[in-house]
Amino acid sequence: MHEEGKVESARTFVLSNGEVDFLWWFIQGSIMDPGVRARLYANWGLCSRHSLGFLVVEAAFRPHLIHGCTILYGELMRRALHVLDDRGIHGLVPGRVSRHLLHAPGPCHLCDLGYHERSEGNVPPDRLAQGRDMTNAVRFAADNRRGWLPYVCGRCAGTDSPVLCRLHLIEAMEHEGVQIAKSQHASILSISTHLSTFENSFRWDLRGTDTAEDRGALISAIGWCSGWTELIRSLLPLAGKICPP
Ligand SMILES: [Zn+2]
Ligand SMILES: [Zn+2]
Numbered sequence: 001m002h003e004e005g006k007v008e009s010a011r012t013f014v015l016s017n018g019e020v021d022f023l024w025w026f027i028q029g030s031i032m033d034p035g036v037r038a039r040l041y042a043n044w045g046l047c048s049r050h051s052l053g054f055l056v057v058e059a060a061f062r063p064h065l066i067h068g069c070t071i072l073y074g075e076l077m078r079r080a081l082h083v084l085d086d087r088g089i090h091g092l093v094p095g096r097v098s099r100h101l102l103h104a105p106g107p108c109h110l111c112d113l114g115y116h117e118r119s120e121g122n123v124p125p126d127r128l129a130q131g132r133d134m135t136n137a138v139r140f141a142a143d144n145r146r147g148w149l150p151y152v153c154g155r156c157a158g159t160d161s162p163v164l165c166r167l168h169l170i171e172a173m174e175h176e177g178v179q180i181a182k183s184q185h186a187s188i189l190s191i192s193t194h195l196s197t198f199e200n201s202f203r204w205d206l207r208g209t210d211t212a213e214d215r216g217a218l219i220s221a222i223g224w225c226s227g228w229t230e231l232i233r234s235l236l237p238l239a240g241k242i243c244p245p
Contacts (some may be wrong), residue, residue: 013134015053015233018119020131025058030070039109044166045076047108048230050115051241052137052220056235059136065139066218067202074199077192080166080224084181084188095178102170135237140215141239147194147216148223151187152236156228163187167227191220202238 001058030036058066085099106112123131140142141148154161155168164172164184172180194217201210225233 001091004238009059013052013056015056015113015132017052017121017123017128019053019110019115019117019121020057020128021121021123022113022115022129023053024061024123024127026054027058027061027068027196031072036109037244040072040108041075041079043104043106043108044079045072045222045225046101047111048080048226048228049117050108050110051147051226052235053110053231055070055133055140055218055222056134056137059140060130060133063136063140065202069222070195070199070202073190073218074195076225077195077221081192084185090096093240095173095181098175098176099170099173102173118181130178134238137235138238141219141235145198145240147211147213148219149237150218151191151217151223151231153228156223157232157243165224165227188224191217191224195221 022053031040040046046054055066058069083098105180148216151163152161153163153165153168155171156165162183164180169181194214198208198214199209199218201208203216219236220229227235237245
């Protein structure tokens, strides 16, 4: 850890011992369990707190290889595109089916296992301190700010941006009609395309092909799938202003 790059962590976001314990094993490979993968896919990832926790822990232990998070959210954004593409909205799949598919059918995997901000665990002190340290996640968000800033949900952030996260898109489709999904297609496509480029850049032959827009798409995808609430509360203010000047 480089001391000169140390950033004050948000006091509101401290992962519990149990959460670090789980997420550490998660990034070691338990995320690859087929049942877990299927559940994460069906539920659009994790809740707002635990999706940030996943990013924080993976960035803390593997600052140059935030791979598990990228693969999961890359897959989910491809799913979003599939559910909401132009054909889905205007053609074969009725809008109410698309809206239904945007709902998570069950609780967040970690919440469901009983993990929360006071969960106890058996993480050794060094690992606990490293897993809680938000420095790398904040640096990742700050360095790639231009990749996520245009995609912050206006309703989560309380701005007049027309961009919506999944949760607010469901709400808007319920109140304003399914056609509103069409207005979100371009941003969802853009997040998915940039995130795919970032994901591919983990391949040796494509290393270095990713840009700040591509890396920032990981934050956008987490925000889109899980809502921006916890990101806005605990991470993004440390990475620069959330609203454009
Ligand atoms: Zn959760
Ligand atoms: Zn939102």
